[in-house]
Amino acid sequence: MPRHAVSDxxxxxxxxxxxxxxxxxxxxxxxxxxLPCDVTVRDGQMTWQWDLPGLAAHHHPKSPISFHHPAQVEGTPLWSADQVVVKFNSFWTIELPDGFSLFAMHPANRPDLPFRLLSGLVDADRFHDVGILFPAVWLDPDFSGVLAKGTPIAQCIPVRREALTLDYEPLTDAGAKQYDETAQKLLTETGVYRKDFRAARSAGGEDSAES
Known part of the structure; x- marks a missing residue:
């Protein structure tokens, strides 16, 4: 992706x-x-050719995708006459430390995908014997092509399972002064957030984004 674009x-x-x-x-x-293998979508059908090795667990799914019955979402904003709800089967189990849940969401900033994953929160410190199933609404009934192996189907974020305490208070004079100083820097300089506020990341590096 280019770092700059022309603005008329x-x-x-x-x-x-x-x-x-x-x-x-x-x-x-x-x-x-x-996605564990290529999935071809054509004429309303999904097919795949996957040389899956023998599975040790008898009840483990063998297909990368299955389906939910439309009645399971009827009466909700997820239901549409021309959309189906698919279910991405997982071929990995996920175990988190005690006190953590797994927040599964649609891959961030990926509106180009022909499906929209439904968000879910799983207590994966306790539920980890089997793979998590990821339901998604198939948005594009006219999609024809291949979902390539490796396509992200779910973004998973471990979150600590604890209640938050929120504090509300008026903006103080010192806070207003700091607000104006920071806003002025953002308006007149580049890279302010990255250089002054962004925490170091263990992966991706400090220069993976530049402003």
Whole structure:
């Protein structure tokens, strides 16, 4: 992706989202569960050719995708007459430390995918004997092509299972002064968030995003 794009409105090049650390960091946060094999979608059918080795567990799924019955979402915003709800089967089990749950969501900033994963929170410190199944609404009934092996189907973020305490208070004079100083820097300088506020990442490096 280019770092700059031409803006007719501004009459000059502008920075793209590649310069935005929150955008980039969101996409690399946690880990993704990939599609285990190519899946071909054509004429409303899904097929795959996968030389799957023998499975040790008798009840382990053998197909990468299965389906939910439409009645399971009827009466909700997820239901549509021309959409189906698929279920991505997982070929990995996920175990988290005590006190952590797994927040599974649609891969961040990936509206190009022909499906939209349904968000879910699984207590994976306790539920880890089998793979987590990931339901998704298939958005594009006219899609024809191949979902390639390795396509991210779910982004998973471990979260600590604890209640938050929120504090509300008026903006103080010192806070207002700091607000104006930071806002002024953001308006007149580049890379302020990355250089002054962004925490170091263990993967991806400090320069994976530039503003």
């Amino acid at each position: 409105m501004h009459g000059e090049p502008v920075r793209t989202v590649k310069h935005c650390p929150p955008f980039v960091d969101a996409m690399s946060h946690g880990f993704v569960v990939p």
